[in-house]
Amino acid sequence: MTTDLALFIGLAAISILTAISMLLSRDSIYSALFLVLNFLAVATLYLLLNAAFIAMVQITVYAGAIMVLFLFVIMLLGPSRDTLGGPFRWQLPAAILLGLGLVAELAISILGRGEALPAGATSLGEAFGSPSSVGKLLFSEYLVPFEITSVLLLVAMVGAIILTRRKKREGS
Amino acid sequence: MNVPTSYIIALSGVLFSLGILGVLIRRNTIVIFMSIELMLNSANLAFIAFARMLAPAADALRGQVIVFFIIAVAAAEVAVGLALIVAIFRNKETVNIDEVNSLQG
Numbered sequence: 001m002t003t004d005l006a007l008f009i010g011l012a013a014i015s016i017l018t019a020i021s022m023l024l025s026r027d028s029i030y031s032a033l034f035l036v037l038n039f040l041a042v043a044t045l046y047l048l049l050n051a052a053f054i055a056m057v058q059i060t061v062y063a064g065a066i067m068v069l070f071l072f073v074i075m076l077l078g079p080s081r082d083t084l085g086g087p088f089r090w091q092l093p094a095a096i097l098l099g100l101g102l103v104a105e106l107a108i109s110i111l112g113r114g115e116a117l118p119a120g121a122t123s124l125g126e127a128f129g130s131p132s133s134v135g136k137l138l139f140s141e142y143l144v145p146f147e148i149t150s151v152l153l154l155v156a157m158v159g160a161i162i163l164t165r166r167k168k169r170e171g172s
Numbered sequence: 173m174n175v176p177t178s179y180i181i182a183l184s185g186v187l188f189s190l191g192i193l194g195v196l197i198r199r200n201t202i203v204i205f206m207s208i209e210l211m212l213n214s215a216n217l218a219f220i221a222f223a224r225m226l227a228p229a230a231d232a233l234r235g236q237v238i239v240f241f242i243i244a245v246a247a248a249e250v251a252v253g254l255a256l257i258v259a260i261f262r263n264k265e266t267v268n269i270d271e272v273n274s275l276q277g
Contacts, residue, residue: 095196106185156248
């Protein structure tokens, strides 16, 4: 077994185990912290896949900003114990059955083909996926989507403020 | 990393299925939302894996640019979604999704 394969199997095991722990932990704080671990494992995978810039964005935006927002809201609303499954008794087994079915179909369609999809070229050089190369593409060809993204973030910010604002006088 | 792309796509598929399972079995709105983030993240992983597979080609970097945009949209979505959860909590004093059924006929 090569080092790369061992690294991949380790990271894959960490990300799958943390995702399962996120689903099963009763306390939503623990779910959030397991999700942070999962994001960090996936960010390490991005690094190994020559996506250095995206890996750093993943850590700062996902594991940093978004998860802090989640933890903030969980602490604002207070802890709530949760039970698995819904109002129907068959909901949990049905969900697990359907999830396993989806995994089986994905496995057949991805791994059951005649030959596996190849790995990429062995040596790429450090330019691929570096901040300068991604940034060059972002600010030349994808400039308009980039600007639209900034408008989208502004709209989301204004929307969040309006949604959570307490009304001063109701009805008056 | 010299691993067949199929393996990475398979990992992405497993993470996506776990996200769907989370949406189906959990009742806490915040955890359901986290599962949606997990699904978005698995889609990002597939994009990065395919970008790496096609790497020497000039177009391959576009996969990473798309992931950048997905992360930005996810950030906006989280801000609005959590604001909605807080607003619902103000009115109903609950984050359990089964108790938010005012629109039920």
